[in-house]
Amino acid sequence: MTAAAPAAAAGTGLAPSGPSLLTRAHWALTDTLTITRRNLLVWMRVPAYIMFTVIQPVMFVLLFRYVFGGAIPVTTPGGYVNFLLPGIIGQTAAFATFGTAIALAQELQKGVIDRLKSMPMARSAVLAGRLVADTARMFVTIVIVIGVGYAVGFRFQNGAGLAVAMVVLATVFGLAICCIAAYTGLAIGDEESVQAFGLVWLFPLTFLSSAFVPISTMPGWLQAFANNQPVTFVIDTMRAMALGHAPIEANLLKSIAWLAGIFIVFAPLAVRAYKRAG
Amino acid sequence: MTAASPGPAILVEGLTKSFGEVRALRGIDLSVPRGTVLGVLGPNGAGKTTAVRILTTLLRPDGGRALVEGYDVVRQAAAVRRSIGLSGQSAAIQEELTGRENLEIVGRLYHLPWPQARSRAAELLQQFDLTDAADRPAKNFSGGMQRRLDLAASLVGAPKVLFLDEPTTGLDPRSRLGMWDIIRSLVAGGTTTLLTTQYLDEADELADEIVVIDHGLVIAAGTAEELKGRVGGDVLEFTVPDRNRLADAADAIARIGEGEPHVDKETGVINVGVGGRGSEALIEAVRGLDSAGVLIQGLALRRPSLDDVFLALTGHAAEEDEQDAPGRRGRRRPGGRGRKDTAKAAS
Numbered sequence: 001m002t003a004a005a006p007a008a009a010a011g012t013g014l015a016p017s018g019p020s021l022l023t024r025a026h027w028a029l030t031d032t033l034t035i036t037r038r039n040l041l042v043w044m045r046v047p048a049y050i051m052f053t054v055i056q057p058v059m060f061v062l063l064f065r066y067v068f069g070g071a072i073p074v075t076t077p078g079g080y081v082n083f084l085l086p087g088i089i090g091q092t093a094a095f096a097t098f099g100t101a102i103a104l105a106q107e108l109q110k111g112v113i114d115r116l117k118s119m120p121m122a123r124s125a126v127l128a129g130r131l132v133a134d135t136a137r138m139f140v141t142i143v144i145v146i147g148v149g150y151a152v153g154f155r156f157q158n159g160a161g162l163a164v165a166m167v168v169l170a171t172v173f174g175l176a177i178c179c180i181a182a183y184t185g186l187a188i189g190d191e192e193s194v195q196a197f198g199l200v201w202l203f204p205l206t207f208l209s210s211a212f213v214p215i216s217t218m219p220g221w222l223q224a225f226a227n228n229q230p231v232t233f234v235i236d237t238m239r240a241m242a243l244g245h246a247p248i249e250a251n252l253l254k255s256i257a258w259l260a261g262i263f264i265v266f267a268p269l270a271v272r273a274y275k276r277a278g
Numbered sequence: 279m280t281a282a283s284p285g286p287a288i289l290v291e292g293l294t295k296s297f298g299e300v301r302a303l304r305g306i307d308l309s310v311p312r313g314t315v316l317g318v319l320g321p322n323g324a325g326k327t328t329a330v331r332i333l334t335t336l337l338r339p340d341g342g343r344a345l346v347e348g349y350d351v352v353r354q355a356a357a358v359r360r361s362i363g364l365s366g367q368s369a370a371i372q373e374e375l376t377g378r379e380n381l382e383i384v385g386r387l388y389h390l391p392w393p394q395a396r397s398r399a400a401e402l403l404q405q406f407d408l409t410d411a412a413d414r415p416a417k418n419f420s421g422g423m424q425r426r427l428d429l430a431a432s433l434v435g436a437p438k439v440l441f442l443d444e445p446t447t448g449l450d451p452r453s454r455l456g457m458w459d460i461i462r463s464l465v466a467g468g469t470t471t472l473l474t475t476q477y478l479d480e481a482d483e484l485a486d487e488i489v490v491i492d493h494g495l496v497i498a499a500g501t502a503e504e505l506k507g508r509v510g511g512d513v514l515e516f517t518v519p520d521r522n523r524l525a526d527a528a529d530a531i532a533r534i535g536e537g538e539p540h541v542d543k544e545t546g547v548i549n550v551g552v553g554g555r556g557s558e559a560l561i562e563a564v565r566g567l568d569s570a571g572v573l574i575q576g577l578a579l580r581r582p583s584l585d586d587v588f589l590a591l592t593g594h595a596a597e598e599d600e601q602d603a604p605g606r607r608g609r610r611r612p613g614g615r616g617r618k619d620t621a622k623a624a625s
Contacts, residue, residue, distance in 0.1 A: 018356055027389060034386040038372065038379075045374040045415065115370035118334040120359040120435070121387040 028122035035129025036136070039103070043137055053099065053137060057092040057145045064088070064212060065152045072213050077157055077245050085149040086166065086238040087211030089142050090231060093174030094206050096138040098198050100130060100178045101185030105194040108186060108277050127274050131178055138174045142167055158244035166241040169255065173234045176259045177202075179266040186273035210235050230258035285348060287312045287439050287470035288333065292342035295328050302328040304494035305342065310472060310487075312438075315465050317485025318474040319584070325494040326474040327367070330443045333472070334364045346439055363437030365429045367444045373417035377408050377427050380416060381434060388435040402430040406460065422453030426460065433464070440464065442473045446480060458483055478584030488584075492592050502584065509582040509590050511536075512556055514563055515549035516577040523572045524548065530570040534562045540589055551586065552579070 019027070043049050061084070069080040076083040107113045107126075116126050146154075146167075156163040181198070188194045208222060209215075209231035215223050226232055237251040290308040294301070303325045310316040320326050331337040333344055335355040343350060349357040371380045378399050385395030403412045406426045411419060416427060425445065432440065445461065446454040461484055465471055475481050481488045482502045490498040490505070498505060514535065518527045527548055528539045535550030542548070552559035560579050567574055 030389070031387055034383060038375070038383050041379065042372060042374045111366045111368050111370040112372065114331075114336055114366060115364060115431070116387070117336055118359060118362065118364040119384070119387055120356060120389075125387075 024122070028124055028128075031122040031125035032128040032132060035125050036132045039130060039133035040136065042103075043099075043133070049099065053096060053141050054144055056095075057088060057141055058148050060091070061085070061088055061145060061148050061152065068212075072217075074214055075245075076239070076243055078153075078155060078243070081149070081153045082155065082157070082243055083214075083239065084212065085146070085154040086170075086242050087209075087235050088149075089145055089166075089170050090173065090209075090235040090238060091206045091211050092141055092145055093138055093170045094177045094202055094231065096134065096141060096174055097177045097181035098195070098202070099137070100134045101181040101188075101194045101198055102191055103134075104130060104182055104185035105189055105191045108189045109191060113274075113277055123275075124271075127182060127270060130182065131175065134178055135171060135175050138178075139167075139171055142170055156242050158242060162241040162244070162248075166238045169234065169238055169241065169252075172259060173255075176262040176266075179263060179270050183266050183270040183273050186270060186277045189277065205229065205231050210239075230255070230262070233258060285345075286310055287314075287347055288316070288472060289345040290329070290333070290342070291344075293329065293332060293339050293344055294341040295325075295332060295337065295339050302494050303332075303339070306491070306494070306496055308489060308496070310470060312470050313468045314486040315471045315473060315484055317481030317488040318472060318491060319476070319478065319481045319488055319588070320474075320491035321476055324491045326491055327443055328494075329491070330364075330441050330472070330474060334362055334441055335359055360435070361438050363432035363435060363440045365425075365432040365440070365442050365445060367447050371416050371424060371428050371431060374415055376413050377403060377416055377419070377423075378412045380427060381431055384431045384434045390434075398434055402433060406430045420453070422449055422456060425449060425453070425457060429457075429460065437469065439470045439472070442471060444474055444476065446475070446477065454480075478588060482584050490588065490591055498587070498591050505584060505587045506582045509551055509586045511551060511553040511582075512559075512579050513549050513582050513586050514552045514559055514577075514579055515547065516563075516567075517575040518546045518548060518572060519575055520573065521546055526570050527567060527572045527574065530566040530572060531563050534559050534566065549586070551582070551590070 018024075043053075064084050065081055069084065072080055072083075074080050074083040104113075113126065117123065184197055185194050188197060208218075208226050209229060210226065211231065215226045215232065218226055233251050233254040236246070237248060237255045240246045240248045240251065286309045288308060288310040290306055293303050293306045295303040306325070306329060308316065308318075308329075318326050318329065328337065332339045333346060333351060335351050335358050338352055343352075345351070346358045347361040349361065351358050372383075375383070381399035381402055382395045385398050386392070388395075390398060400409075400412075403409050406429070408423060408427060408430070411423060416424060419427065429442075429445065442461065446457050449457060458480070461471070461473070465484070473481070473484060486501070488500065488502055488505060489496050498508065500508075514531070516527075518524050521543065524541055524543065524546065528541050531539055531548070531550060534552060536553045537551060539548050539550035556579060560577070563577065
């Protein structure tokens with residue numbers, strides 16, 4: 001067995017202590033970027049994904065701006081289109097996480113995650129790369145929605161700095177929902193069920209909020225829910241940042257508390273589901 | 279450490295794993311010398327996939343221990359991962375990406391610098407006869423090509439030990455033969471290989487040693503020839519076209535064979551081990567069947583196949599599905615789109 005000897009010797013060089021902490025940190029970063037790149041490539045290759053992430057929010061803007069909007073009385077400066085845009089952006093960020101859950105469930109089902117886990121890559125990279133790619137995708141969608149918003153009459157009223165802050169808040173909000181979605185995708189692990197389950201919690205959460213209509217127009221029992229759920233806090237904050245018609249601080253603090261809570265609960269759950277998956 | 283020791287490439291002792299009530303592995307021992315191929319043979323649900331998942335660090339065993347290249351799969355999982363390649367039952371490639379992109383990304387995840395990742399991908403595409411299709415999305419590949427790409431991906435890191443979990447399940451017979459050629463050439467290159475299969479001819483064809491697993495236990499081990507020796511001599515086999523006469527035919531030859539004749543109600547095939555009595559048994563069988571008035575086809579005496587071995591060892595044929603492999607939580611089995619179980623029976 002002459003061939004086996006040098007191979008075995010090479011094995012000893014690498015293995016007992018393993019690579020240094022610094023090397024491992026470097027790998028965690030490059031692996032995450034590799035997975036991010038792969039996920040974005042996949043996204044760009046599938047017309048249906050682009051359709052779902054770009055066309056759908058644009059349709060929502062047009063639908064509410066021109067079809068439902070006339071029937072919804074608001075007091076925000078600039079009328080319903082200004083009320084609507086922060087809401088649509090929040091909803092867009094939340095719905096973009098469907099892709100996260102579905103992609104992870106698919107990868108689990110197909111054995112891609114098994115394959116990746118059997119490789120000497122950083123174990124954190126699959127989830128991290130997924131979140132980075134989906135956040136990037138979400139950001140692109142948000143920018144497109146703002147562009148379309150401008151075309152149909154939306155205007156930021158409160159300066160560029162707070163406009164940027166609004167986009168940042170929307171992205172962080174989307175990332176938090178992404179963690180929930182990643183957890184559901186990995187824990188359920190079946191594409192169709194994940195999709196159905198996504199509708200069950202994302203629809204009520206986004207529509208029973210201040211995203212599309214003033215909560216005061218809802219029946220009292222519904223107001224109780226809508227007034228106290230995180231999507232409302234986040235969207236009210238975004239709206240105040242965009243329009244300057246209301247104070248930001250109270251809602252911002254509630255938003256941060258909720259988002260931090262979501263990260264603290266669901267990020268570890270997602271990591272655990274990933275470790276157990278397969 | 280133990281890694282440099284000339285011990286076996288894979289060593290498994292008393293490995294156990296349960297999923298709730300289901301005892302998937304009930305104490306398995308394996309030893310695979312470097313540079314050899316171990317065929318792990320067993321029906322669905324026997325525990326093959328569970329064993330592979332433990333050896334590739336995807337699952338923690340409940341008890342026992344497993345070493346790959348001298349590294350413990352639980353305590354030294356990272357070192358194990360640097361030594362192995364895994365190609366599973368379903369092609370774990372990203373269908374939207376091209377064959378080349380798939381391999382380059384895997385190369386990057388093995389921490390090859392970009393130029394090396396590129397050249398390694400090109401080299402493997404060449405080796406697996408995928409160069410022409412390299413820049414097409416993998417979803418346009420045939421089943422056989424996807425499986426080849428998947429196998430290529432498992433080799434990017436030049437593993438010392440390769441795990442092939444049912445590498446030809448679902449492939450048509452032609453692609454299967456192509457896959458066998460590829461696996462043979464890999465093995466000739468000295469890669470230690472653990473191959474699971476439900477196809478007895480596949481183990482016979484590719485493996486140096488075979489272990490037969492059933493219900494989470496190793497029930498037999500040895501070379502293909504040794505296992506065939508377990509049946510003890512020749513097998514008499516014939517087909518009864520009239521299914522209603524199967525029982526009569528079995529009765530007619532019951533006294534000739536050693537042990538009960540095996541009757542396959544679906545195909546009408548009856549076979550029975552006849553030991554060393556060869557042609558004598560053949561004549562008796564013809565007389566017996568003639569006097570019973572049963573019409574038969576293709577009466578023949580043959581050397582035992584691994585099918586016969588499996589039958590003799592377990593009392594049921596290898597391709598008779600029991601339950602789903604619990605290691606997969608029954609999720610992956612129904613198969614992705616376009617996967618057909620054409621290569622069903624073991625010839």
